[in-house]
Amino acid sequence: MSSASPPKTDRSTEIARSLRDDIVAGRLLVGDRLPSEAELAEQYGVSRPTVREALKRLAAQSLIRSRRGATGGAFVNHLSYEAAHGQQITTSTLLLSMNAIPLETACEARFAMERACAPLACARRTSAHLDTMRAELDRQSDAQLSDEAFCASDVAFHRALVDAAANPVLSYQLAGAVEAMQPLMNMITFTARDRARIAALHRAVTDAVEAQDAAACDAALTALERYTVELAGAVMARRAAKTPAQPGS
Template identity: 45%
Template sequence: MQEQAIIKSSISKQIAEQLRNAIVSGRFKSGERLPTEDELATRYGVSRATVREALKRLAAQNLVRSRRGPAGGNFVNQPTHAELAESLSGAATLLVGLGALDIEEIVEARRTLQGGCLKLAVANASQEQIQDVETALQLQKDPTLSDEAFCDADVAFHRGLVDASNNGMVRFVMYSIIEALVPITNMVVSYVKDRREIIAFHEGLYSALEQRNEEALESALDALLDYLMERFSVAQAQRKQHAS
């Protein structure tokens, strides 16, 4: 008995779906203004509150942004790489936070996938991208950086490395791994000595990239991961001892 597939999801969710499809399929172009909330409401035959809930769902995915005023409205938002990275990191930190992924797994993933990524980077990196990696490295050397700023610089450095692969999809997925690793760096970075060591590793990575030496790159990154893992387990042991 195949009754006309009764739809069980809320109206606002369905509207969000429809709008999303319209955006993804290009019926609303990037940057374009959607109809006003009032008009969407009458068009779909629902109240403005319902339309707004749908729009907020899309806003949470960085698909639309809204402005008030006469020239305002809800606009299709071409997500920038930064925003995408943000939503990715949201998902990644969520996974780590909920304990669905453990650190060992993430490090293993990084080890597993870096090989191909670095190969691409060595093959495709432009001079400019190599330059970007270096500036990120220089920024990280500033000893006045706060821990948080140091971690940000760390992320920027690693992003630069995967940017050099010149492949948007690779970049997209590697970003999420980098973000997932941030908690480790956070834990390790507290001591000045650790900073120096990390920077030393990064210098190794940079020069290997500059010389387009793939093997050196891989082994340098492996070494960095070994180091992080070791420091991390030490820090974790200390924390456990403290807790008990």
């Protein structure tokens, strides 16, 4: 029996990829007007609805913007790190959940990137960054804080640490690490974690950043990573113990 042939790529996807490649390669620059729908339809030998669908794909990626009127059309957009921030989080969350990445792997990657960010954060932090980190520490010390609110504070704390590095490229890359990985880690470990211990480690990070002590910040983040992995292991072990044995096992 012959194997099934691979599915053909949708034409709108091909056109969107071609135009995106032109943007990435610099053949289409920021502010350039794309050919009209009719021109693109003729160029690619497709219908205008197919071209329209391709342009929608590019707009969804914030690569182009539309303008109406006599001088309107589709234009190459100025893509900022802030605009791409949400896409990075969504993509990272989907990759982790769909591919069932082990928590240890995600944790290793996330903290490795955050530790790389720590020396810059220590060197460049401002009073505003420190104020945000200490405000989250105060929230985390509230015994009445819900699990959901504690998780949100946890993410906000690490977001402030990343932002203190004052490097938009790092902030973009770490958006997925902090704001996608951290909530997933919290979902696994929140039932077993010791909030006081986490807050103490966060305080050690904050004190190190304030003192501009990169080595101490690295050590605190390493301890936090170790504790997170230990928690996850304990939770998984308890879940496995509660799972009834399968017949014949």
